[in-house]
Amino acid sequence: xxxxxxxxxxxxxxxxxxxxxxxxxxxxxxxxxxxxxxxxxxxxxxxxxxxxxxxxxxxxxxxxxxxxxxxxxxxxxxxxxxxxxxxxxxxxxxxxxxxxxxxxxxxxxxxxxxxxxxxxxxxxxxxxxxxx
Numbered sequence: 553x554x555x556x557x558x559x560x561x562x563x564x565x566x567x568x569x570x571x572x573x574x575x576x577x578x579x580x581x582x583x584x585x586x587x588x589x590x591x592x593x594x595x596x597x598x599x600x601x602x603x604x605x606x607x608x609x610x611x612x613x614x615x616x617x618x619x620x621x622x623x624x625x626x627x628x629x630x631x632x633x634x635x636x637x638x639x640x641x642x643x644x645x646x647x648x649x650x651x652x653x654x655x656x657x658x659x660x661x662x663x664x665x666x667x668x669x670x671x672x673x674x675x676x677x678x679x680x681x682x683x684x
Contacts, residue, residue: 566590601630604642607669612646615663623660624650642673 559571560581568583569590581599583589594602605628616623627647635641646664651657664670 566592569593597632601632601642604644604667604673605630606667608644608646608664611667612648612660612664615660620657621656621660622652623648640673644666678680 556574558572558574560572563569563571563580565589566582567624568581569592570581572579572581572593580593582591582593583595585591589595605636608628608630609626612623612626615621627649629645631643633643644664646661648657648660651660
C-alpha cells in the first residue's frame with residue numbers, strides 16, 4: 553500500500569521531544585511545558601489542526617486555479633476541542649481576502665469542505681498497528 557509517510561524518533565531531550573521526518577523534511581514535535589514537554593514544537597493535535605488547515609487552503613487554491621476564480625491570500629485557522637460527549641470537534645475558519653461574489657465564495661466553501669483531510673476526519677480511518 554503506497555502512501556505518505558512520517559517517522560518520529562525521540563531526541564532524548566525532555567520527556568516528549570521528537571524529530572519528525574516527512575520525506576526528508578525534518579522538524580521538532582513536542583508537548584507544552586505545562587504537561588511536561590519542552591515546548592519546542594507543535595504537539596500531536598496541533599499537527600492535526602495544521603494538516604486540516606493546510607489541506608483546506610491548498611484545496612481552495614487548487615479549485616480556484618482550476619476554475620479561474622481570482623482569490624487573494626487564503627487564511628485558515630483550525631481549533632480542536634472535545635465536546636461534552638468526548639467527540640473531537642474541529643472549528644475551521646476560512647478568510648478569503650478577495651473573491652468576486654457569493655456564487656464563487658459558495659463554490660470555494662464546498663471545495664474546502666471536500667478537502668482530503670476533511671473527508672478523512674469525517675469518515676474515520678482504519679489504523680493498523682504492529683509492535684516490533
